[in-house]
Amino acid sequence: NAIFSRYYSSVYYPIIQGALPMSIASLFSVLAFRNVRRIVRRQTRVIRRRLDRQLTAMVLSRAACLVIFILPFTMYRIYVLNITVQSDQLILSAINNNLLEVVTVTIFYVNYSANFYVFMATSSRYRHQVKHVLVKKIWLPFRHWLHFRLKCRNENRIVPEGTQIYHTSVDLE
Structure with missing residues (x-):
């Protein structure tokens, strides 16, 4: 369906799956970083400040992982929806697309398990x-x-x- 394909290539993948989660995660990581910077200036316990720094490191690393792991899949899906394949190169294009899909989907799903390891490393x-x-x-x-x-x-x-x-x-x- 052409309308469905245009919606997915112009709204869903670039905005809903791509830019929106990345911008929300980046916004909250910046806000958390600013909050910790403001808390450092106040008189709080050392343990509280240390835990706040750990939480900020976790949020910043989570946002970085989100961008690194979601961006390739989003770009691949937009590419697949907008590509036109000539009939004489159909098999070669299918092989290349399948390889790219396997790699990008694997990277996309690594995002969920990578959070555990990033959190283990930062906190x-x-x-x-x-x-x-x-x-x-x-x-x-x-x-x-x-x-x-x-x-x-x-x-x-x-x-x-x-x-x-x-x-x-x-x-x-």
């Missing part, structure tokens, strides 16, 4: 919270569950009828 408080969740909320309950299952496995045995179970601790008469 010690975030690292502490992730460690707390992984150890206290996931690993320890799993370890207790596994210990219980292994303990119950030895006590819950099924024996066929007519066989006797002899315990080595009981003396036979």
Whole structure:
């Protein structure tokens, strides 16, 4: 559909998926940076200032990652919607477009996992919270569950009828 294609190439990808998220993220990162600069001038606790700096670093790095990882996909989608392919180069164009699509879609989806690693690199408080969740909320309950299952496995045995179970601790008469 030509109208749909024009809408996607002129409104959706450039504005809604491209410029809008990047500009909102950049705006909030600049506002957070200005807020931290203003907080530094006030009399606040050192711990609070350090946490504010970490949060600002997280927001700035998040905005940078958003631009780096979303821009190639947005540019590729606009290119695909506006390209005209000649019939004699149809197969070569399809191969190139598929390769570009795989690369740009992969980069686009790396954005979501990259945030975790960027936050781990920029904030010690975030690292502490992730460690707390992984150890206290996931690993320890799993370890207790596994210990219980292994303990119950030895006590819950099924024996066929007519066989006797002899315990080595009981003396036979």
